[in-house]
Amino acid sequence: MRQFPAFFNLDNASVVVFGGGEEARRKVRLLAATPARITVIVSKIDPGFAEEFAGRITIAPPEHAGPALDVARFAIVANRLDANAEKAITMARQYGVPLNVVDHPELCDFTVPSIIDRGDVVAAIGTNGSAPVLAKSIREKLEALLPKRIGDLAALASRLRPDVKAAIPDNKARRRFWEGALTGPTADLAYAGDIEGAEVAMRAQLASGTAAEGIVHIVGAGPGDPELLTLKALRLIQEADIVYFDRLVSEEILSLIRRDADRVPVGKSKGDHSVPQETIHELLIASAQEGKRVVRLKGGDPFIFGRGGEELEAVRAAGVAATVVPGISSALGCAAAAGLPLTHRDHAQSLTFVTGHAKAGGVPDLDWVSLARPAQTVVVFMGVGTSATIAEKIIAAGRAPSTPVAVIENGTRDNEIRVFGTLAELPHLIQRAGIKGPALLVIGEVAGLPAEAIAQAFKEHVA
Ligand SMILES: C[S@@+](CC[C@H](N)C(=O)[O-])C[C@H]1O[C@@H](n2cnc3c(N)ncnc32)[C@H](O)[C@@H]1O
Incomplete structure (x- = not known):
């Protein structure tokens, strides 16, 4: 140096x-x-x-x-x-x-140096003046790793310092307190923007001399490709003490979990039965009450057909702190990967997400007339098993049997399958391709655009 x-x-x-x-x-x-x-x-x-x-x-x-x-x-x-x-x-x-x-x-x-400025927290990367471009590239990598609000956390620590010093005169004990407060669930509250909550939690910890309560983060894992995780999701996954994950969360994403953290599958357990929703709530609450940083990892976005809302309510009702981190919904991720614009000025002025699976099983009671209206895109989640009835009902309500459809299974993953056709042939398309799900049905003129683009490119290639 x-x-x-x-x-x-x-x-x-x-x-x-x-x-x-x-x-x-x-x-x-x-x-x-x-x-x-x-x-x-x-x-x-x-x-x-x-x-x-x-x-x-x-x-x-x-x-x-x-x-x-x-x-x-x-x-x-x-x-x-x-x-x-x-x-x-x-x-x-x-x-x-x-x-x-x-x-x-x-x-x-x-x-x-190249500087990362987070208020009280400043990181500087120098290369002895010999390679500023290298310093800049290192800075960009670190920028992604450092929580945006780390400076607010440092400022809070600075405000509390005199009180902590007075309450814990022993140096070693004081360091232990800070380690817990600045890296544990209280820090998560600050990173989530709840500085007041973080201060209350730190003061309570100081007054009681006990470890802070845990926190639950309900995190969207996106459609499968790990590069489609948000930076916040990645950080929380890597910091979690325990991760409860759904069946839809890809292996590559699970491999990002810290080695010494517990991983608990709750999408499906042995015998192929889902863990009951109430049990998931109880598990999340119990882990947080043990002082753990809990991540509840869900496919796509946690608030789109994901029961994330129920989990948030249950955790908060138990008096446990919780945050929600959005994810890229499979509808957005799969469409983007397929080059399929869900809205388009010439073809679709509105976009509707529906579930193809009723609570009690079978097809849900949807407003078929509204789904049959022209100039819109309908994306059906969980509709593989009910695709025949869905196609039949939308056609009966007035949408042309020739309306383009796309079926995307395991979108953004290595084993992705895409098939294109018409609404009338939807169930056959699925059957022919052996699609079992997870898959999305995209219904509307936009679903024909990727196939048209492929055909055009082929024509140009042959010509
Ligand atoms: C319980 S819902 C959860 C949706 C999720 N919250 C989201 O925003 O994508 C599960 C359904 O999402 C769809 N899905 C999720 N991931 C998918 C993927 N990678 N490819 C295709 N469809 C997917 C399928 O329709 C699947 O049955």
Whole structure:
């Protein structure tokens, strides 16, 4: 390590930036996020520069550089290495001010790292000035890993610090308290935006001397492709102590769960019987009450035909904290993967999601007349077993038998199957392709577009 990382304290401090071009502007943008007084020394400034930082910077000509450098904590030379820049460098050296010269690490006292700014939490990645592009790419990876509200959590810790110190004088015990508070379920509350809740939980923990209660995250796992997980879902899966998952959650996604976390399948148990919904509620509540970070992982989006709403109500009714993380519903994921636009200005002005499976079994009592209206797309979930009746009822209600349909099984997964045809032939399409589900039925003109595109591409290829 040739460079020693350190952070400048910029409370009540002044800094100087030489230059009025794009480079200077970038540096001023970074500095403007700090409390520093910023003086920009410039003889010619780009249009819009002064306006962008109005009220935030003082602009001064080169002849006023001396007084500014006299009180500066550091200086940045961000103009091209011409006579003006050389003069600025000489002056900064005369005043003994630590200096950064943009794009010239050999002239720098310090380099400006690639920065992740989360308020009180700041991460800086440096490469000794040798590969700033590499630093930027590392920063992008870290950005995805650091919760957006980690700075709020740090600010909360800073507010509570005196109380914690007074309540727990022993250093080791205090560290244990912070480890629990800043990495456990209380931290999750803060990351979910409930800073007040996190503060209440931390104070309760402090008063009782016990570990915090757990939390349940109801998380959408998307249609199967792990790259379609949200960043939040990925983080929660990796932090969970226990994961209750549905049958629809793909193996690749389950492999992202921490090795030492418990995994509990609740979609189907031995003998092919679903775990009763009430039992799932009890399991989620009991695990959280043991102080665990619980993830309830559900296929697609938890609130679309997923009973996530019931789980949320039950968990909250038991006084357990809960959050919901949306997922990409299979309808959206499968359609996108198939290049099938669910709405289209020329073909479908509305989109309806329906279930093809009634609570008591069989076909549900749907409004067939409304589903038969033209210029709309109907996506049927759980409709493989009832496809014959669904097609029959929609045709009887007035939709043309020639209406295009698509059936997508295991969408976005390696074993995905797509078939295209007409509403009249829907049950035969399913039977012929041996589709058993999970599958979606897409009914409407848009379902014909991928097949048309394939046919067109084939024609062009042959021609
Ligand atoms: C209980 S629902 C859950 C839906 C889920 N919450 C969502 O937003 O996609 C299960 C149905 O979703 C559909 N489904 C889920 N994942 C799918 C996939 N990868 N490919 C096709 N259909 C899928 C099937 O219709 C399946 O029977």
